[in-house]
């Protein structure tokens with residue numbers, strides 16, 4: 001690759017980077033996306049569950065128009081979800097009405113980047129961002145000159161570090177795989193010692209399910225693969241793929257997501273619901289704002305801090321509530337199966353629903 005010059009350089013072709021690139025390119029900016037993987041979306045490290053637009057609007061009232069943002073082709077909506085079964089350590093279920101759908105994350109990511117390419121963004125795969133040197137991005141394929149750099153490079157963001165922005169504190173590890181079989185149209189979340197400090201999940205797809213667990217290292221006394229193996233055996237899951245893992249930001253949005261001519265979006269900005277690990281809707285919502293503000297910055301000098309302000313308007317309250325709820329759960333509900341069981345009993349379905357939807361659990 002010859003050394004490049006671009007208006008907006010996006011690091012990472014995940015959902016956040018692809019969406020930022022799409023909306024920046026749609027406004028006429030010259031956009032380049034670099035992605036360290038050789039194939040976008042592979043391997044899948046995600047539960048692949050998306051809430052419905054109604055659920056997203058209920059969580060993030062200031063998110064703007066969702067219909068066009070989440071307008072996915074039908075074949076990317078694999079299975080409609082009609083509820084969540086919240087299962088305590090003794091196996092007792094509470095059923096929460098909750099609508100959503102599941103997708104194939106590899107095809108989902110490829111679709112999003114194809115939308116950006118359609119708008120004119122250029123994608124370069126197999127290209128790793130290393131650092132910022134003399135105002136240019138140093139990558140494994142050479143230097144890239146830019147006017148705005150967008151860090152969409154996930155939870156351990158190198159761009160955040162290069163810009164001197166805060167990093168995600170205490171992210172928790174999670175692993176996932178596919179299991180063959182027929183599963184009912186409910187997401188199942190298993191709480192207690194099976195996945196201490198987080199939960200195990202079975203998320204139905206077509207003829208298979210996405211299965212996995214997350215845990216908080218401070219409550220665990222083994223490796224994540226050991227916990228996953230126990231979870232797999234307990235539920236007799238016919239796992240057909242390799243186990244893949246990644247970190248999940250756990251403390252809500254970073255206090256600052258812009259610095260100079262740099263911006264962070266998606267997991268790199270901590271835009272994840274800490275109480276359940278959901279980040280896909282946020283990556284798209286923030287990606288749109290990020291891309292539009294970046295393009296306006298290049299064409300008419302709009303300040304990048306307007307992106308920060310908009311993120312605060314959309315995410316601060318719900319993500320802070322989710323992070324506070326997570327802290328409460330860490331203090332009161334995790335640590336022993338008995339405590340988890342008692343807390344789930346006290347909360348009941350309605351308050352557990354509030355927990356999942358980033359709302360206060362007590363008035």
Ligand SMILES: Cc1cc2nc3c(=O)[nH]c(=O)nc-3n(C[C@H](O)[C@H](O)[C@H](O)COP(=O)(O)OP(=O)(O)OC[C@H]3O[C@@H](n4cnc5c(N)ncnc54)[C@H](O)[C@@H]3O)c2cc1C
Pocket residue numbers: 011012013014015016017034035036037041045046047048049050127128129130152153154155158174175176212245246247248265266267268272277278279280281283
């Ligand atoms: C096990 C697991 C299950 C999950 N399940 C769900 C779920 O069911 N629903 C949900 O909503 N959310 C879920 N999440 C969270 C969701 O996956 C993330 O919030 C989402 O992927 C964030 O998108 P992103 O674009 O910010 O980051 P990513 O998807 O992590 O994309 C970052 C991209 O940047 C690339 N990259 C990284 N560093 C560099 C570099 N230096 N140079 C170039 N490229 C780089 C990476 O290869 C990657 O393609 C889950 C997370 C985990 C770990």
